[in-house]
Amino acid sequence: MLELIFPPAFILILGAFLIGPIRAPLRPLIVLGAPLLTLYTIWQMGDGIQLTAQFLNYEIQLIESSPLRRLFATIFAIMAFVGGLFAFRQAKWWELAAAQAYAAGAIGVSFAGDLITMFLFWELMAIFSTVVVWCGGTEGARKAGIRYAIMHLVGGVLLKIGIEGVMVHTGSIEIQPIPLTNIDGWLILIGVLINAAAPPLSAWLADAYPESSPSGSVFLSAFTTKTAVLALILLFPGQQILIWIGLYMIFYGIIYALLENDMRRILAYSIVNQVGFMVCGIGIGTEMAINGASAHAFAHIIYKALLLMSAGSVLYMTGRRKCSELGGLYHSMPLTALCGIIGALAISAFPFTSGFISKSMISQSAADQHLMMVWLLLLAASAGVFLHAGIKFPWFVFFQKDSGLRPKDPPWNMRAAMVLLAAACILLGIFPEWLYRLLPYPVDYVPYTASHLVTQLQLLLFSGLAFFALLPLMRRTLTISLDFDWVYRRLILSLMNRLICLLSCLNTALRNASNRVFSIIWTYIGRHHGPEGMLARTWPTGSVVTWVVVLLTVFLLFSIY
Amino acid sequence: MTNRNNAVNNAQKSWLYRPENHKKLWWGFGLILAATVVVQLFVSVHGHFGFDGWFGFSAAFGFLSCALMVVFAKLLGYLLKRPDNYYDDDA
Known part of the structure; x- marks a missing residue:
C-alpha cells in the first residue's frame, strides 16, 4: 500500500x-x-x-x-x-x-x-x-x-x-x-x-x-x-449571533433574487440564501445542526454548480443572460432544461432530491431546540427558495414566453458535467445514507416519513401556486437593485467628490481673501514707498542743497550764540 | 395574410404555449394541489409545536409566506430598482 x-x-x-x-x-x-x-x-x-x-x-x-x-x-x-x-x-x-x-x-x-x-x-x-x-x-x-x-x-x-x-x-x-x-x-x-x-x-x-x-x-x-x-x-460553532445573521442572509437572498433580471445574478443571490441556511445551522450548533449544515454545504455545492452550469450553457449558446431576453428554450435545449429543473428541484428541497435530505436536518435541529420563531422563519424560507430559484429560474429561462431563440444543447463535455451532477442530486436524494455516513456526527434522522413528505409537498406546491398567481407582480424589468455596494460605489464616491468640490471652493475663497488683504497692504505700502509714494519721490538736487544750506545756517546760528 | 401567419404560428407553437391549453394546465395543477391537502386526511401529520400539525397548515403557510415575500419584494423594488446601466459610468 x-x-x-x-x-x-x-x-x-x-x-x-x-x-x-x-x-x-x-x-x-x-x-x-x-x-x-x-x-x-x-x-x-x-x-x-x-x-x-x-x-x-x-x-x-x-x-x-x-x-x-x-x-x-x-x-x-x-x-x-x-x-x-x-x-x-x-x-x-x-x-x-x-x-x-x-x-x-x-x-x-x-x-x-x-x-x-x-x-x-x-x-x-x-x-x-x-x-x-x-x-x-x-x-x-x-x-x-x-x-x-x-x-x-x-x-x-x-x-x-x-x-x-x-x-x-x-x-x-x-x-x-x-x-x-x-x-x-x-x-x-x-x-x-x-x-x-x-x-x-x-x-x-x-x-x-x-x-x-x-x-x-x-x-x-x-x-x-x-x-x-x-x-x-x-x-x-453554536454562536447564537450566527442564527440571526443566517436568517438575514436567507431572506436577503430571496428578496433580491425576486427583484433580479439577470439569470446568473438570481443564482448568485440564491447562494447567499443557501449559505444563510448553513450559517443558521452553525448558530444552532447542536450535533444535528452541524450535521445539517455540513450535509447542506455538500448537497448545495452540487446543485448550485448544476444550476450555474445550466445557466452557463444558456449563456454560452445564446450570449444572453437577462430573463427579459430569454424564454422558451426547453424545446431546443431539452437536456439543459432538464438538468436545470433537477437542480432547481434540489435547491428547493423537493422530495427525492439532495436538498430534501440536507436542509430538513437544519429545520429539525431548530425544532429540537424548541426555537419556534427560527423554525417558522426557516419554513417560510424553504417556501421562498422554491419561489425565487426553484420556479423563477427555470420558468423565465426555459418557459415563460417564446423568445424566438433556438439554441442547441451545449457541447458534449458541458452536457456530461451536467448529467453527472444531476444524477448526484437525485441519487443523494434517494440514498441519503451515502451522505449521512460522511457527516461529522452519527446521524439519527429519518428524512422520509409520510408526515414530512406530505407537509413538504404542500409547502412547495402552494408556494408554486403563489408564484403563478402573483406572476403579474413579477414582470421582469431591465433593472438592477441597489445594495450595500451602493455605499462604496456611489455614496463614498459622491461624498469624496463633494469634499473635493468643497476644498476647491475653500481654496478659491482663501485665495481671493488673501489676494484682497495683500492688495490692501500693497496699496498702503505703495502709497508711501511706491514709485509715486512720498518716501520714494526723487527729490531735485537743488532742493537738497537748499535744505543743507538751511541746516548749516541753523547750525552756524546755534554755534555763534 | 397576418391571419394565416398567426394560424401557422399557432400550429407550430408547442403544446405549452397554446392558449386553449392554459385552462387544462391550471386544472391539472389545481388537482395536484388539492391532492396534497386531501391526503392529510389519511396521513397523521405530527407537528413539533402543535399548530404545525393542523390540517393544511403547510399549504396555507407556504402560500401566505410566499405571497408576503412577493409583495414585500415588489414594494422594496420601488425603492431599490435602478436602470441596469446605473453603474456603467463608474470610473
Whole structure:
C-alpha cells in the first residue's frame, strides 16, 4: 500500500503550474487527472495531524484530517473535477489553471490544522478567485474583479489581525472554537463572514460572480463561501449571533433574487440564501445542526454548480443572460432544461432530491431546540427558495414566453458535467445514507416519513401556486437593485467628490481673501514707498542743497550764540 | 395574410404555449394541489409545536409566506430598482 503524505492541495497547485506550459492536447489530462488524484489522497489519509512544518518559528500543521474536513475537501475535489470537465474545451487555459489553484486553496483550508496555514490558503483562494472573475474577459468583469479583490483583501487583513491577536493573547495557533470575548475573536469572525457573504458586505458576491465566464461562475460558486462555512463550523460553532445573521442572509437572498433580471445574478443571490441556511445551522450548533449544515454545504455545492452550469450553457449558446431576453428554450435545449429543473428541484428541497435530505436536518435541529420563531422563519424560507430559484429560474429561462431563440444543447463535455451532477442530486436524494455516513456526527434522522413528505409537498406546491398567481407582480424589468455596494460605489464616491468640490471652493475663497488683504497692504505700502509714494519721490538736487544750506545756517546760528 | 401567419404560428407553437391549453394546465395543477391537502386526511401529520400539525397548515403557510415575500419584494423594488446601466459610468 502506497503511503501518500503529500498535501492534497499541493497536487492541485502543481497541476495549476503545469496546465500552462504543457502541450495543449495533454491539458485535459492535468485538468481532470489532478482533482482525481487529489480525491484519492484525501481518502488515503487517516484522522488527526498528518504533516507538520516550520514556518517563521511556528510549527504549523499542514494537514489535520477529520470526517468534517474530509467531507468538505471531498466535495471541493469533486467540483474541481466536474467543473474542469465542464470547462476544459471552452475555457482559456489560464482560467483552468487559476481555477485549479483556487480549488487548491479551498482544499488547503479544509485540512489546515492551525490558523497560519488556514490564512495562507485563504489568501491563495482570494488571489486566484479574483483571476477567475477576471477571466470573464469583459470590462465589467475587470471592474467587478477589482472590487471583489479589494473586499477579500480587506477581509484577509481583518482575519490576519484577529489571528495575530489570538496568537499574542493565548499563545496558541490551534484551530479550535474561539470565544467572542475580545476583539480578536470578533475580527476573525468578521474576516470569515465577509467570505461567507454575510451582511452588510454580501453585495460582492452578486456583483462579481455573474461577470465571470460561463464556467468561471461554476468554480466561484463552490469554494469561497463554503470554506467560510467550514471555518465557521470549526471556529464558531453554536454562536447564537450566527442564527440571526443566517436568517438575514436567507431572506436577503430571496428578496433580491425576486427583484433580479439577470439569470446568473438570481443564482448568485440564491447562494447567499443557501449559505444563510448553513450559517443558521452553525448558530444552532447542536450535533444535528452541524450535521445539517455540513450535509447542506455538500448537497448545495452540487446543485448550485448544476444550476450555474445550466445557466452557463444558456449563456454560452445564446450570449444572453437577462430573463427579459430569454424564454422558451426547453424545446431546443431539452437536456439543459432538464438538468436545470433537477437542480432547481434540489435547491428547493423537493422530495427525492439532495436538498430534501440536507436542509430538513437544519429545520429539525431548530425544532429540537424548541426555537419556534427560527423554525417558522426557516419554513417560510424553504417556501421562498422554491419561489425565487426553484420556479423563477427555470420558468423565465426555459418557459415563460417564446423568445424566438433556438439554441442547441451545449457541447458534449458541458452536457456530461451536467448529467453527472444531476444524477448526484437525485441519487443523494434517494440514498441519503451515502451522505449521512460522511457527516461529522452519527446521524439519527429519518428524512422520509409520510408526515414530512406530505407537509413538504404542500409547502412547495402552494408556494408554486403563489408564484403563478402573483406572476403579474413579477414582470421582469431591465433593472438592477441597489445594495450595500451602493455605499462604496456611489455614496463614498459622491461624498469624496463633494469634499473635493468643497476644498476647491475653500481654496478659491482663501485665495481671493488673501489676494484682497495683500492688495490692501500693497496699496498702503505703495502709497508711501511706491514709485509715486512720498518716501520714494526723487527729490531735485537743488532742493537738497537748499535744505543743507538751511541746516548749516541753523547750525552756524546755534554755534555763534 | 397576418391571419394565416398567426394560424401557422399557432400550429407550430408547442403544446405549452397554446392558449386553449392554459385552462387544462391550471386544472391539472389545481388537482395536484388539492391532492396534497386531501391526503392529510389519511396521513397523521405530527407537528413539533402543535399548530404545525393542523390540517393544511403547510399549504396555507407556504402560500401566505410566499405571497408576503412577493409583495414585500415588489414594494422594496420601488425603492431599490435602478436602470441596469446605473453603474456603467463608474470610473
